[in-house]
Amino acid sequence: MRRALVLAFACACGGPVPGPPATLVGRAVLPAATFAPGPPSGARLGPAPIHGQQAPFGSQPVQGFSALVANGDGTYLALADNGYGKIENSADFHLRVYTLRIDSRTANGGSGAVEVVGYFELRDPERKVGFPIVQQFSDARVLTGADFDPESMQRAPDGTLWFGDEFGPFLLHTSADGALLEPPIASPDVAQPGLPLRSPQSPDYEENAALRLMNAVGWRAAQRGATRPPVVSPHHAMVVDDAPVELGRELFDVNSLRAAGFPVVVWTVNEVARIHALMRLGVDGILSDRPDLLYQAARSFDGDGDGLPELIGADGLVRRDKIDLQGHRGARDLRPENTLPAMEAALDELVTTLETDVVLTADDVPVLGHDPALDVHKCRDTLGGEVPRQVRALTAAELQRRFVCDGLVRGPEQTHDRALSPVAVAFAAAEGLADPYTPPTLAQWLRFVAAYADHYATGTGASHPEAARRAANARQVRFSVETKLTPEDAFAARFAERVSGAIVAAGVTERAWVQSFDFRTLLQVQDRAPAIGTVFLLADGVNLPRGPWERRPWLAGLAWTRGVTKQTEPPQVASSGGFEGMALQSSPPALLPMLEKPVAGAPAGEVWVFEYDLSQRTYTDRRWIHRLEPRAAAAADFQLDAGGRGFVIERDDSEGELGGFKAVRALELGAAGATSRAVTQVDLLAIADPHGLAPAVAGDVGVGEGRFAMPFVTIESLVLLPQDRMLVANDNNLPFSVGRHRGDGRPDDEEFVVLQLPPR
Template sequence: MRRSALVLAFAAACGSPVAAPPATLLGRAVLPAGTFAAGPASGERLGSGPIHGQAVPFASQPVQGFSALLANDDGTYLGLVDNGYGKIENSADFHLRVYTLRLDLRTAAGGSGGVEVLGQIELRDPDRKIGFPIVQQFSDARVLTGADFDPESMQRAPDGTLWFGDEFGPFLLHTAADGVVLEPPIGLPDLDRPGLELRAPQNPNNEEGAALRLMNAVAWRGRQRGAIRPPVFSPHHAMVKDEAPGEDGRELFAIDSLRAAGFPVVVWTVNEVARMHALMRLGVDGIISDRPDLLYQAARSFDGDGDGVSDFVDADGLVRRERIDLQGHRGARDLRPENTLPAMEAALDQLMTTLETDVVLTADDVPVLGHDLELDARKCRDVEGGARRVRALTIAALQRRFVCDGLVRGAEQANDRTLSPVVVAFASAEGLADPYTPPTLAQWLGFVAAYGDYYAAGPGAGHPEAARRAANARRVRLSVETKLTPDDPFAAVFAERVSAAIVAAGATERAWVQSFDYRTLLQVQDRAPALGTVFLLADGTNLPVLGGAPSRWLAGLGWPHGVTARTQPLAVATSGGFEGMALRSSPPALLPILEKPIVGAPAGEVWIHEYDLSQRTYTERRWRHRLEAGAVAVTDFQLDADGRGFVIERDDSEGELGDAFKKVVRTITLAAPGATVEAGARVDLLRIADPHSLAPASAGDVGVGGGVFAMPFVTIESLVLLPQGRMLVGNDNNLPFSVGRHRGDGRPDDQEFVLLQVSPR
């Protein structure tokens, strides 16, 4: 006896066992994995070698990763790509698009089984509706990328505009039919805690998720100007997430994410060996210290792999700078007076891989070493008297009047000239009045070269450390920090003079300019893109204290001041956002469903929320959906004309049949808010009848041939409900990673679209 969908739903509601209806393959179309569209190169963060036989990076934009489908009136479909390569860290060069597709399904009546790509819609934000930094922040078009959003679901509203469900926020994203963003992304309110949202770790409105967004924006800008080196992220060390976080709530940034995105992480300022070792275990790329002697000691004694050999210092005693960067802060601030040539000599004696210094501008626009805009009387003696503001002094007056040998940092600091033989010789040759005369940036660069000469073939050649010191000085890196105030109008002049001095010294390839003032660093990108840039970050400097006004030093880049996981918890799982989103026609509403349970929710329970399209707001209505045994996630959610829901549920298997779980689960009509949605009929996507051999056997392929068809993909994410009990189902092929079908030869999955008959006609 034929049973209607109503009978099936009623039986499910009453708890009666319901056998899965037979699903029959009516048609199949395949878009090959190697399908590309016009656009810039993509997949840089995938590496340089083939993955499953697919060469990476790609020369243009791959047409892949469909996570949602919409039927058009003309028989074509809109196909939404997700964030690109599966992670926020590796998808900054993947453009978010919706492609128009024509499927020529292979059916019993014919058809090629091919897919034609007819056009594309590029998601973009030219009107700057998005308030947080995006990758193309500094462009006019502001094309959205897979490091900005991870769109997984899509619906067309009655007015023709498009709505997307995102996983990174999770957000609702609203665009015009041509892909232009119409309003700011809409966060998901936490119904249990008014005033808060349900947020994922990648949410840019928490400080934890903000650093990567900021660095993506400045990196993209630099590349457009010819920059080759990635910018460096340099936070205070207490802002790095530690295995033993403190109580101040500032352990914000997971360095693994930043490094995976290609951004070196160099932390400052660390003067205790135990903390240095802790940061080395975390995998930082560099450490800045006032005590180069202790920093070298920490590197030499660090044996993370337990093989009895230092991880960071080679047999010759030189630091393996490809593994870690050891930076002498202001030279060797706690060993000699800061930002002086003797401080630099002390840092070089300790084999630092980078010398770090501050510079300020004189009245005649000469960069000179120094941290203070007005010379501190405790640090710098004035032999004549008068103004002490550096910007009011010419370089001649500055070097004539001041000797900066003040001891202010404790017992280890010394200014004995006999401890600095290279500086004594250099100062005499340069005509400097004293080894502690404030040097210009050009003189500092010259001194570094002179140091190498001194130990290579000069008076220091007989020193027992001569060979090491000479070799290290020849390769030492140089980091120059600009010092100015947020109101200073001469950031461009500063950048020009600093860049020119470094270029003139032939030090471009091993020099970086760093600053808390991002305006200066953007000016460096414009003037000398071959120079490296280092973006410093700290509360009370370029990040205002909680409640303070935004700093001009951030160059217009937004930052969620003081919003951390302690004040705004991150309860949504990574890759647990709006994978599915149904559209209800009356009253019009979006029904986004979370892919996975949130933190604290019962195991296997995912939530459906309601967004009222008429009122443009979330309601307080919510439903609970219980995952089937064996499923770990919901990957799509749609309503049929009678208001019944259909969800795709899956496990994490790939290329497996047997006990794997990939099903479409039909649910009864949504009941009262708060109720658990009951499951009804199930369509097993791994056991589909193929009586017409529309998917014939192919050597090494899984799930084809023998009259039974399967979709053995890790992700099956697109569902379109069609009349007469049919549905169109599509996989996200996760190019180039997933190999669910072609297990024999290891080729990456294609994008497959299958038409199923799932209920009686």
């Protein structure tokens, strides 16, 4: 039978705490700029300093504590928050638990310093997490702030640790030193039995799969020395935008992926209106079968409304720092695809990247072509043999001796008139090719681009009115090479070796990308030639799975959830509204995680408290409702004392204001179904400081004159101490929060405050 307990507040007026204030009896400060060993962090915070802090940091910042647990020996475990506040900017922030020794300044002495004794990292060495994590491809599998957002922590009677997370929201169970012991535990949705509660960042959502996948392959590439982030390339109808829903399943959030550092290049778009819409969305690149329309769209695009085209420079070339315009298979709607004339047509239209497909011949030579078998509609055997033939069954010499691929299959604009391709005709003759439409090798394709530039710079094309522009563009044009494989092909490593080898031999590694729907090939390229960029192609009907959490060969063993989207099952938990607080009940042993904010559809100010039975390893059907004080926006921590009395930190969203609301409220967990009262026990903005433990500092808020305040936007750690004392600490959100040092704008330090509660 389900039982519910309603926790109500006593002072409906929301006024000041009746009676005397709490007294400051101890204070210690950990400076904001405190760092611990580890890899650089904060790369996605941007180039400009934030409150005097320059990112990226050279190591891991010791910051953002969201929970404390006493060790019983005078030290505390301190849980670092998820990093920098967002899933997109925290992939290089390691989730850690630090051991701190706090020497509070008191009336009887004390340094007021905090010593960082050591730390351990949360990690998943036994692969309990079923979705991709940032360090998916490492042995240690250290967890990061892009994997989980742990906000609360408790030590169970058996010594293991439990964490409340906001991204799921999940419960995470680890060993005493941080190794995950079981898969993340989802919280049940009371309103929809059998379904979990989900936040907007939940890995269950298909919209979040691409970011998690790209985080994994991006970390892997960086470990191998890659300096360019991998590119994510979805079909254009699958990006989240204002287009009609019937255009496609919208799974790829361009803003989120770009904020995380992954360029987004969409394919394949042949209408100017749609190209303009994608440009307004902010994509990094667009593939088109009509590079002439691409350039036309770039010339006419006026995103800021000033009447000037911002994508074309004064020299008439596309601004590569703004957008990448790619000729798909050259210019396949203007010339037969993946041929030298198709590439010439694309270069004539000043594309910034030439895109092509390659397949392997019997002698492992990569040649241009989209299909494993030659298509009778596209290619003809000049010796009268049968078509189609498997390219893999032909040597490169046989392929070029026998076949010409000049079939017209794409509409009225497509032509194979050799007179329109003077560079291809001349190059084919110089290379000994029977026809400009003979399938070229990858090496020949790369040489052709150099020959095109020479043709217009110093050759017979130098007198052409567009000669200078064409030559300049070809000198810097980029190359995108798609490997064509099927899941059954067992030569991904050889394919990667041959393609990357040709690119390196041509000396164009810094201008080249390899792209594929088959991620096995791309990981091999990362291993063999990390200087070459990688592009991860994704689309329904190709490499995305058909079932939930299906792993497909083309995804290199990475999982992709399927079928649950934010449209089909909207998130119930608010962003940053998960398990911020979590109390430990001693008898019977249970965790009581509390949501930070109301769920969707709940009355304003109502947050849920759950019960997780530690003995049975399951959620019970017991639920409680805690009603926040009217001025509060969130519940920031929740603890129980030995007698079962609860204490909750509540806060508004103010910062640096003494007129805001920051408080500790006391509540009683009574019998099931009873209505309990919650009263404001401590006003954290009106604390007595008779011993002068927080002397006045010019420009600082809330110190001096015998009074003390915690004017921080987030105060998230509460430890109940003997003799009616409590330890309260802020999360300083380095480098963002400035609640104390308003005068000089320095970021908040971590402050650890011991309060003596007033008599009950």
